[in-house]
Amino acid sequence: xxxxxxxFSPVPYRRTWQAVKFVTPLLLLVxxxxxxxxAFDVNPRVFPDVATVLRAGWETIADGSLAAHVGAxxxxxxxxxxxxxxxxxxxxxxMGVSKGVSDFLTPLFRFFSVLAGIAWIPIATLxxxxxxxxxxxxxxxxxxxxxxYNTLLGVSTIPMPLRHAAASLGAGRWQMLTHVLLPxxxxxxxxxxxxxxxxxxxxxxxxxxxxxxxxxxxxxFLARDFYRTEVIVFAMIVIGLIWxxxxxxxxxPLERATVERWGLVQRT
Amino acid sequence: xxxxxxxxxxxxxxxxxxxxxxxxxxxxxxxxLWWFIAWLQIFPPVFLPGPVEVVQTGWxxxxxxxxxxxxxxxxxxxxxxAAAGMAIAIPLGxxxxxxxxxxxxxxxxxxxxQAIGDIAWLPIxxxxxxxxxxxxxxxxxxxxxxxxVLNTVLGIRSVKPELRRAxxxxxxxxxxILFEVTLPxxxxxxxxxxxxGLGYGWRALIAAEIIVGTSGIGFLMFDARRAGSxxxxxVGMIVLGVxxxxxxxxxxxxxxxxxxxxxGLVTS
Amino acid sequence: xxxxxxxxxxxxxxxxxxxxQFTAIRDVSLTVEEGDFVAVVGxxxxxxxxxxxMIAGFVPITSGRILVxxxxxxEPGPDRGVVFQSHALFPWKTVADNVTFGPKMRGVAKAERxxxxxxxxxxxxxxxxxxxxxxxxxxxxxxxxxxxxxxANEPDVLLMDEPFASVDAQTRMTLQEELTRIWExxxxxxxxxTHDVSEAVFLANRVVVxxxxxxxxxxxxxxxxxxxxxRLVEDETFKALSNQVLQLVRSA
Numbered sequence: 001x002x003x004x005x006x007x008f009s010p011v012p013y014r015r016t017w018q019a020v021k022f023v024t025p026l027l028l029l030v031x032x033x034x035x036x037x038x039a040f041d042v043n044p045r046v047f048p049d050v051a052t053v054l055r056a057g058w059e060t061i062a063d064g065s066l067a068a069h070v071g072a073x074x075x076x077x078x079x080x081x082x083x084x085x086x087x088x089x090x091x092x093x094x095m096g097v098s099k100g101v102s103d104f105l106t107p108l109f110r111f112f113s114v115l116a117g118i119a120w121i122p123i124a125t126l127x128x129x130x131x132x133x134x135x136x137x138x139x140x141x142x143x144x145x146x147x148x149y150n151t152l153l154g155v156s157t158i159p160m161p162l163r164h165a166a167a168s169l170g171a172g173r174w175q176m177l178t179h180v181l182l183p184x185x186x187x188x189x190x191x192x193x194x195x196x197x198x199x200x201x202x203x204x205x206x207x208x209x210x211x212x213x214x215x216x217x218x219x220x221f222l223a224r225d226f227y228r229t230e231v232i233v234f235a236m237i238v239i240g241l242i243w244x245x246x247x248x249x250x251x252x253p254l255e256r257a258t259v260e261r262w263g264l265v266q267r268t
Numbered sequence: 269x270x271x272x273x274x275x276x277x278x279x280x281x282x283x284x285x286x287x288x289x290x291x292x293x294x295x296x297x298x299x300x301l302w303w304f305i306a307w308l309q310i311f312p313p314v315f316l317p318g319p320v321e322v323v324q325t326g327w328x329x330x331x332x333x334x335x336x337x338x339x340x341x342x343x344x345x346x347x348x349x350a351a352a353g354m355a356i357a358i359p360l361g362x363x364x365x366x367x368x369x370x371x372x373x374x375x376x377x378x379x380x381x382q383a384i385g386d387i388a389w390l391p392i393x394x395x396x397x398x399x400x401x402x403x404x405x406x407x408x409x410x411x412x413x414x415x416x417v418l419n420t421v422l423g424i425r426s427v428k429p430e431l432r433r434a435x436x437x438x439x440x441x442x443x444x445i446l447f448e449v450t451l452p453x454x455x456x457x458x459x460x461x462x463x464x465g466l467g468y469g470w471r472a473l474i475a476a477e478i479i480v481g482t483s484g485i486g487f488l489m490f491d492a493r494r495a496g497s498x499x500x501x502x503v504g505m506i507v508l509g510v511x512x513x514x515x516x517x518x519x520x521x522x523x524x525x526x527x528x529x530x531x532g533l534v535t536s
Numbered sequence: 537x538x539x540x541x542x543x544x545x546x547x548x549x550x551x552x553x554x555x556x557q558f559t560a561i562r563d564v565s566l567t568v569e570e571g572d573f574v575a576v577v578g579x580x581x582x583x584x585x586x587x588x589x590m591i592a593g594f595v596p597i598t599s600g601r602i603l604v605x606x607x608x609x610x611e612p613g614p615d616r617g618v619v620f621q622s623h624a625l626f627p628w629k630t631v632a633d634n635v636t637f638g639p640k641m642r643g644v645a646k647a648e649r650x651x652x653x654x655x656x657x658x659x660x661x662x663x664x665x666x667x668x669x670x671x672x673x674x675x676x677x678x679x680x681x682x683x684x685x686x687x688a689n690e691p692d693v694l695l696m697d698e699p700f701a702s703v704d705a706q707t708r709m710t711l712q713e714e715l716t717r718i719w720e721x722x723x724x725x726x727x728x729x730t731h732d733v734s735e736a737v738f739l740a741n742r743v744v745v746x747x748x749x750x751x752x753x754x755x756x757x758x759x760x761x762x763x764x765x766x767r768l769v770e771d772e773t774f775k776a777l778s779n780q781v782l783q784l785v786r787s788a
Contacts, residue, residue, distance in 0.1 A: 439614030
């Protein structure tokens with residue numbers, strides 16, 4: 001194969017170029033928004049223009065309320081998710097070790113993972129009262145059941161030859177766990193975390209609308225009470241940006257790194 | 269020990285003959301455990317009712333006609349919303365999936381609007397449409413829309429180029445290729461998207477019913493929360509879980525399997 | 537079945553990720569007469585699959601011309617049937633529906649299509665599998681379906697892109713013998729791409745050795761037909777020809 005070097009070499013700019021390609025349509029959307037709002041003279045109660053939203057956003061940043069809301073939401077998500085992962089993964093692995101046990105428990109975990117999240121809000125507020133406890137519980141259980149179910153699934157789909165190979169190479173129980181079961185189930189675990197956090201994030205917003213006095217969901221709902229559409233729109237953008245960042249820059253690359261690298265699952 | 273093994277063996281034989289059993293039997297010990305804990309009264313009955321009380325309440329609600337009415341309301345909202353969502357999402361996904369320019373332009377926008385999340389739209393929808401059916405329908409359409417669009421796009425783009433080439437060199441026109449190759453190839457992904465979309469959709473419905481609050485299972489649960497009737501909350505959760513379990517495992521999952529597995533497109 | 541001519545084909549690629557310009561094919565000319573069987577061999581990366589993809593119309597040519605029965609072709613079309621290495625059967629269609637896909641696109645009526653399916657499935661010995669899905673077949677059976685699907689559309693030229701490369705050695709020999717039998721019966725015009733020298737010598741009337749995007753040499757294979765492995769495996773002429781082609785490929 002003949003290869004001739006040419007002067008144009010786009011390699012170093014590829015990441016930047018991708019980022020530009022990603023952001024451009026979003027900026028265009030902002031332009032369209034402004035044009036439509038001023039061209040049709042939309043009532044600011046219905047939909048405010050870009051400048052009003054930016055001003056409202058700046059106000060919430062300046063008086064520190066945005067930081068308080070975001071901080072409260074992120075704290076709940078982090079605490080709930082971390083506890084859920086720390087408990088769900090060991091449980092899922094323990095249950096997945098025997099095929100009989102995992103077959104038996106699968107329907108139970110499917111049942112609870114389809115129920116996970118929002119449906120627990122009423123009973124969570126009854127158990128824990130309004131506030132941090134109830135919301136963190138909703139997030140915890142949204143992540144917990146989905147992750148446990150996926151871990152169970154992951155462990156039970158590890159090919160038997162792999163376990164046999166490890167055993168005949170002299171792996172003990174602990175080594176089997178750390179070198180075969182955990183890495184083998186990891187792609188499923190990561191997928192579970194991503195799905196579970198998707199449910200948790202929505203559950204968080206819903207729970208904060210209902211059961212607290214600080215947080216992004218509360219910020220949205222409070223603004224609605226005063227018909228401050230510009231604050232609502234600003235909060236929605238913040239919510240969108242936070243989740244996009246979490247999902248695309250943290251969870252999706254993690255999932256790709258495990259799933260695609262190892263070629264364990266061919267479907268995305 | 270041998271008694272356990274005998275029971276286990278009998279269970280294995282029965283479930284082999286009637287696989288549907290495996291979906292029910294695991295719940296028996298769980299319910300027994302629940303009954304036992306409630307009977308011990310470790311937690312006060314206002315927090316954790318026993319299964320008997322819950323069944324009684326459920327029967328009462330059914331007999332009075334409240335539960336069937338609310339269930340019908342919720343299901344009707346979900347069906348209408350999901351149908352409308354798919355009617356928009358599939359053509360849009362096909363268009364975006366086939367057109368490279370449209371894909372580059374709309375992908376970030378789709379991701380961003382998916383990231384905002386259905387529930388965050390509730391406050392502004394309440395400002396626009398008030399407390400009513402429009403708001404709830406909008407939320408469900410919105411929720412179903414994005415997973416279906418994103419998965420349709422993925423499905424269309426994951427159809428192997430050889431299949432299109434094969435169809436071309438067998439004389440198929442572009443329209444024929446769309447209907448004979450591209451759409452069937454994307455179908456498993458479309459169904460996965462629908463499954464995810466409905467999963468998010470009915471969670472959004474619960475949240476909307478809690479917050480908008482006129483009727484439906486979500487309203488039933490939150491109304492019970494206000495009245496402090498924990499039995500009714502649990503009835504609502506069980507109805508939701510059972511309902512979704514039935515829809516998902518007897519309806520959506522079999523379709524997914526039938527297309528994906530017989531065609532050999534899904535390997536996991 | 538009609539003739540095929542390649543005139544001064546050139547293909548250059550630009551690889552945007554590496555910022556490099558490749559020349560995959562530099563000036564290839566080749567004529568395949570009607571009813572001839574030509575195999576193209578060469579080491580991997582010599583451009584043999586690129587040539588096939590250009591004939592099929594899947595990748596645009598940089599310069600030169602491709603003529604089928606005297607007409608210049610640029611797009612994919614039913615006049616050039618293709619058999620793919622990865623079989624490329626439609627997973628959601630049964631074997632019979634895969635085989636009659638081409639006729640269906642031409643608007644052939646259902647009853648007529650059923651006859652076509654019967655005929656071609658019998659030719660490949662697959663009558664029992666008509667209603668099965670591709671995923672339910674073995675690799676060898678999938679390739680047989682791929683071959684008769686292309687044949688059932690009655691193309692002018694049959695293009696085969698390493699169709700037997702991904703099946704086991706036993707099955708491969710059976711498939712080669714079956715392809716020979718079908719060719720001897722029907723005499724389609726075939727261009728067969730492979731990296732397996734003995735496969736090329738066994739099947740073809742002429743073997744074209746490709747190297748670095750150019751034709752290194754053309755070797756005629758004057759072996760008697762019908763051919764079978766039982767007879768040829770100890771045949772001196774076959775051995776000598778295989779050896780000659782192998783030396784050319786290794787020097788390439």
